[in-house]
Amino acid sequence: MGQKKLIERLKERHSLNFKEWEQLFAFYTKEDADYAMILAREIAVREFGKEVYFRGIIEFSNFCKNDCYYCGIRRSNKACQRYRLEQEDILKCCEEGYENGFRTFVLQGGEDRWFTDERMCGIIEAIRKRYPDCAVTLSVGERSRESYKAMKGAGADRYLLRHETADAAHYAMLHPKCQTLEKRLSCLWDLKEIGYQTGCGMMIGSPGQTPAALAKDMKFMETLQPEMIGVGPFLPHRETPFRDEKKGSMELTLFVLALCRIMLPRVLLPATTALGTADADGRKQGVLAGCNVVMPNLSPMQVRKKYMLYDAKAGTEIDAAQGIAILKKQMEEIGYEVVVCRGDFRKDKNDD
Numbered sequence: 358m359g360q361k362k363l364i365e366r367l368k369e370r371h372s373l374n375f376k377e378w379e380q381l382f383a384f385y386t387k388e389d390a391d392y393a394m395i396l397a398r399e400i401a402v403r404e405f406g407k408e409v410y411f412r413g414i415i416e417f418s419n420f421c422k423n424d425c426y427y428c429g430i431r432r433s434n435k436a437c438q439r440y441r442l443e444q445e446d447i448l449k450c451c452e453e454g455y456e457n458g459f460r461t462f463v464l465q466g467g468e469d470r471w472f473t474d475e476r477m478c479g480i481i482e483a484i485r486k487r488y489p490d491c492a493v494t495l496s497v498g499e500r501s502r503e504s505y506k507a508m509k510g511a512g513a514d515r516y517l518l519r520h521e522t523a524d525a526a527h528y529a530m531l532h533p534k535c536q537t538l539e540k541r542l543s544c545l546w547d548l549k550e551i552g553y554q555t556g557c558g559m560m561i562g563s564p565g566q567t568p569a570a571l572a573k574d575m576k577f578m579e580t581l582q583p584e585m586i587g588v589g590p591f592l593p594h595r596e597t598p599f600r601d602e603k604k605g606s607m608e609l610t611l612f613v614l615a616l617c618r619i620m621l622p623r624v625l626l627p628a629t630t631a632l633g634t635a636d637a638d639g640r641k642q643g644v645l646a647g648c649n650v651v652m653p654n655l656s657p658m659q660v661r662k663k664y665m666l667y668d669a670k671a672g673t674e675i676d677a678a679q680g681i682a683i684l685k686k687q688m689e690e691i692g693y694e695v696v697v698c699r700g701d702f703r704k705d706k707n708d709d
């Protein structure tokens with residue numbers, strides 16, 4: 358079967374088998390990718406109109422106990438200047454964000470043991486108390502099921518934890534031995550069961566990624582049925598073991614985003630910062646490939662350059678108000694509008 362037929366089959370059934378996925382990734386052409394993007398865009402417009410949700414990312418700590426080979430804030434990067442924000446600093450970011458129309462705050466950080474459950478719950482409760490009409494999303498890595506439960510009880514709504522790759526051998530190429538795919542997936546299943554709107558996802562073009570690994574990613578996401586998917590290109594960071602690796606392809610990233618939209622029509626799909634870093638028009642291209650979320654930075658200006666996951670990360674020079682103004686303009690240029698709302702996942706069935 359040709360690649361176009363496979364894309365049409367995906368649209369009909371929201372599923373392909375492993376071999377079909379592998380074939381699609383191994384043999385797709387630019388024309389196939391463009392075709393997928395057109396279908397994905399139509400589906401996104403049907404589901405969300407020409408509206409894009411925006412979330413504010415607050416990068417509240419760059420301390421990390423992990424040593425992921427790709428990541429600029431990995432434990433072994435001695436050149437990284439470490440910082441932690443106080444609760445009051447985090448609330449100031451929310452205040453600035455709220456004034457600028459943000460209604461979801463994403464608390465993202467390295468796996469920093471200083472942020473115990475008690476501290477995390479205190480921060481979540483304080484945000485929810487001051488901004489009851491806002492959603493809180495967490496992105497703080499692997500924690501115990503009890504911890505996830507406690508933070509949900511404190512008022513967190515969503516959790517982003519990329520699986521990075523659903524292929525165990527590939528996972529082992531990206532992480533030290535103590536980090537396993539099995540553990541990552543069990544965290545994701547815990548998050549789902551506890552009732553978070555759960556996000557998984559992967560970098561495109563990470564070293565060692567094959568069509569078969571991408572096929573496993575798609576099969577895994579078909580099974581997990583995540584409410585959110587984070588997909589962006591791998592970008593090298595000069596202080597990591599992957600400093601000399603090639604960056605991920607923009608075309609393949611957009612193709613994967615489009616396929617995610619076709620497979621899971623209602624999924625919340627951000628045009629990521631990495632996409633905006635790889636190409637100045639990346640966020641626009643992402644929306645035109647089926648994305649419906651953008652996540653500008655709300656971190657205090659003085660720490661932004663310290664949260665460098667990869668080289669030349671976009672958005673470190675502009676403040677929240679400028680960030681949202683640029684975003685509005687970019688979306689207007691392609692006929693879309695950013696909307697002030699929480700932008701939750703709609704629970705109804707994922708079918709056409």
Ligand code: SAM
Pocket residue numbers: 427428429465466467468496497498499517518519521559560589590591592593594631666667
């Ligand atoms: N510690 C939390 C976690 O692991 O989920 C949140 C922070 S972590 C830095 C957020 C995401 O950044 C990772 O899931 C990874 O996919 C992405 N990332 C890290 N280094 C990257 C790189 N060099 N290129 C592209 N994305 C990267």
